[in-house]
Amino acid sequence: MLDMLVVGGGYVGLAAAVAVKQAAPHLEVQVVEAAPAGVWEKDERASAIIAAASQMLDILGTWDEILPHAQPINRMIVTDSRTSDPVRPVFLTFDGTIQAGKPFAHMVPNVAMVRALRGAADRLGVSIRHGLSATGFETTATHTTVKFSDGSTEETRLLVACDGVRSKLRDMAGIRTVNWTYDQSGIVATVAHERDHEGVAEEHFLPSGPFAILPLTNNRSSLVWTERTDAAERLMASDDLIFEEELQRRFGHKLGEIRLVGGRKAYPLSLTLSRAFIAPRFALAGDAAHGIHPISGQGLNLGFKDVAALAETVVEADRLGLEIGSLNVLERYQSWRRFDTFRMGVTTDVLNRLFSNDVTPIRIARDFGLGVVERLPKIKDFFIGQAAGTTVKDNPKLLRGRSI
Template sequence: MLDMLVVGGGYVGLSAAVAVKQSAPHLKIEVIEAAPEHVWQNDQRVSAIIAAASRMLELLGIWQEILPEAQPINRMVVTDSRTADPVRPVFLTFDGAVEEGRPFAHMVPNVAMVRALRGACERLGIAIRHGMSATGFITTSTKTTVTLSDGSTVDTRLLVACDGVKSKLRDMAGIKTVSWDYGQSGIVTTVEHERPHEGVAEEHFLPSGPFAILPLTGNRSSLVWTERREEAEQLVRADELVFEEELQRRFGHQLGAITVAGSRKAFPLGLTLARAFVAPRVALAGDAAHGIHPISGQGLNLGFKDVAALAETVVEADRLGLDIGALNVLERYQSWRRFDTFRMGVTTDVLNRLFSNDITPIRIARDFGLSLVERLPGLKSYFIGEAAGTSAPNQPKLLAGQPI
């Protein structure tokens, strides 16, 4: 019988397995991944990794492997304008590192992150079963029996669901969600530009939604371009010339001419929050527990926060001789993460509704608020700490740079 079975071999699932196994090597842990073995190598996406998450990855022994491919974000610029405006006034800037040598975030290729996590799994003896999914489970007082798509079964003391925002395991556990659709899609692509970005990230609040320019290594940037769903679908289907022309209008000319250097995909945007994070012998983590708007760049980082809290809960319970899958043990994890997740979900929801419109009184009020934050260094420092994940009280040890 396994001690922990993780369903979902993405960044959250793999890091959960590594974090627990590294601190409790005697526990038997396996990962189930629905995708074929080498599919992850074709992933062109990148992710923002905040300072607290990089601390955790450093303790897991993989950050130094990731770092050569990571681009630090040295400064964040926020504007509020219309697409046709000739000048986009800067209302807010975030500068500096949260500590010496550590900026508040890095942009990391997903391929580099998954490669490093898979290498850690191999070193620690964590088996990854590819091309399989969980089709059901039955829970008793001592174990959960999970049925896999090939007809086999696996017994485990704890089942960790990391199977995405449309989690089947969450539904099987009877956990309900609060969710709604924004009627927006996020277009994600990579561009090359003439001039260097100097590690500056830009967030342009446009009437249809935020347009984020995130620096990558070299003269490249990743874009997260929010549009109303119908327009986003039209843009993704448009020919290259039309797409690049519309892109340049939003991107601006500060980095010179741009060319699309990667595939373009549109992802529907909405809010999904699980009403509970745990059930008997089941814990949700990552997108299975929460899916939020990308306006703050915190989606993946919420998942890493789940990992840190769950790993500490499981490892400390094991050291005390407790049953790691017992509901009263898992409730510590839930109490640790549910409020923070709800708070971030509400924050991103309010920000998206506040900035994704062109109503003049609202525009005046929000620009006044941004300008006020710009003029108050203490408030700016607070927001930087929040964005970097370093200011939260009672945060899990891994996020604070301390081993469990």
Template sequence: MLDMVIVGGGYVGLAVAVATKQAAPHLSIEVVEAAPEGVWQRDERASAIIAAATRMLDVLGVWQEILPEAQPITRMIVTDSRTADPVRPVFLTFDGDVEEGLPFAHMVPNVAMVRALRGACERLGISIRHSASATGFHAGSTSATLTLSNGELLESRLVVACDGVRSRLRDMAGIKTVRWDYGQSGIVTTVEHERPHEGCAEEHFLPSGPFAILPLTGNRSSLVWTERTADADRLVASDDLIFEEELQRRFGHKLGALTVVGSKKAFPLGLTLSRAFVSSRLALAGDAAHGIHPISGQGLNLGFKDVAALAETIVEADRLGLDIGALNILERYQTWRRFDTFRMGVTTDVLNRLFSNDIGPVRIARDLGLGLVERLPKLKNYFIQEAAGTKAPNNPRLLAGQAI
């Protein structure tokens, strides 16, 4: 019998495995991944990793491997305008450091992150099963039985579901969700531009949704471009000339001519919050527990916060000789994470509804609000520290840069 099986071999699942095994080497841990070996290497996306998450990755021994491919965000600007506006006034700016030498976030290619975490799994002796998904789950009094698509049965004291926003494990455990669709899709791609971005990230609030420009290494940027779903599908299906023309209208000309160098993909956007994060012998982490709008760039970072809290909960219970899969142990993790997740889900939902429209009085009110924050340094500093995750009360040790 295994101590822990993690279903889902993305960055959250791998990080749970590494964080737990590093602190408790005697625990037997396996990762089950539905995708065939090597598919992760095709992921062209990049993610914003906040300062608290980089501290955790450093403790896990993978950040130095990731760092050469990471681009620090040295500054961020926020505008609120229409696509056709000739000038986009800047309503809010953030300096990039939360403390000396610590940027509030880095942009990291997903491939670099997964590669480093998989390498850590290999060094720690964590096996990864590929091309296998969970088709059955049964929780007993002392262990859970997991049925895989290849016919294998795995018995484990604890199963961790990191299998995405449409988690089959969550459904099999009977955990309900609160869910709605925004009628928007996020277009994700990578562009090259003539002039350097100097580490500056931009978020333009446009009537159809936020348009985020996130710096990558070199003269490249990652885009998260929100449009109404029908328009997003049309844009992704269009030829490169039309796509780049529409892109330039939103991106602007400050970085010169643009060239799309990555594939164009559109992902439907919605809000999904699990009503519970745990059940008997099962814990949810990452998108299996919550899926939020990308307007704040916090989706993956919420998952890393889950990793830090869950690993600490498991390791501390194990050190006390307690059953790591017992419901009363897992409820400590749920208590730790559920309020923060609910708060972030509500915040992103309100922000998206507030900014994804062109209603005159609403625009005036939100621009006044942005201007007020810009003129109050203490309030602005609070928001940047909150976004970086460095000053959150009751932070797990990993997020503070401490070993469990």
């Protein structure tokens, strides 16, 4: 019988398996992934990894492998304008360093991250099975039996669902969600440009939604472009020339000519928050527990926070001889993560509603607020510390750069 079975072989699922297995090598940990082997290694996207999460990845023995591919964010610029405005005034700037030589975040290609986590899982002896989806599970007082699409079953003391925002396991567990859509889509693409971005990230608040330019290595940038769903559908249906022209209008010309590198993808934006993170011998983590608007760039980092809290909960319970799948044990994980997740979900929802419009009184008020923050260095330092995850008092050990 397994000690922990993780369903979902993405970044959060792999990190959860690695974190538990590294701290408690005697536990039997397995990851089951519905996609065929190699699919995650073809992911063209990149993610913002905050300082606290990079500290965790360092403890897990993966950051040294990731770092050569990572681009530090040295500075952040926030503007608020219309697409047609000839000038985009900068209302807010953030120094990207939280201490000498330590940026608050890095942009990391997803393929580099999953490769490093897969390598760590292999070294630790975590079993990974591909091409299987969970079709159901039954829980008893001593274990959970999970049924898979090939007819096989696995018994485990703890089942961890990391199977995405439309989690089937969450539904099977009877866990309800708070959910609503934004009538917006997020377009993700990578561009190459003539001039060096110097590690500067930009967030342009446009009437249709935020347009984020996030620096990558080798004179490239990752774009997270929020548009109304109907406009996004038209853009995705257009050819590369029209798409690049629309990109250039929003991107600007300060980095010279731009061109698409790789493909472009769009996905509907919504808010999904699980009402509970646990059930008997069952825990949610990552997007299965929460899906938030990308306006803050915190989606994956919330998942890594789940990993750190869950791993510490499980490992310390095991050391005390407690049953790792019991509700009494898992309640610590839920109380650790649920409030923070709801707070971030509400924050991103409010920010998106505040900035994704062109109502003049609201525009004046929000720009005044940005200007006030720009003139208060201590407030800016507080915000950047919170964004980096390094000033949170109740952080799990891994997020503080400490082993469990």
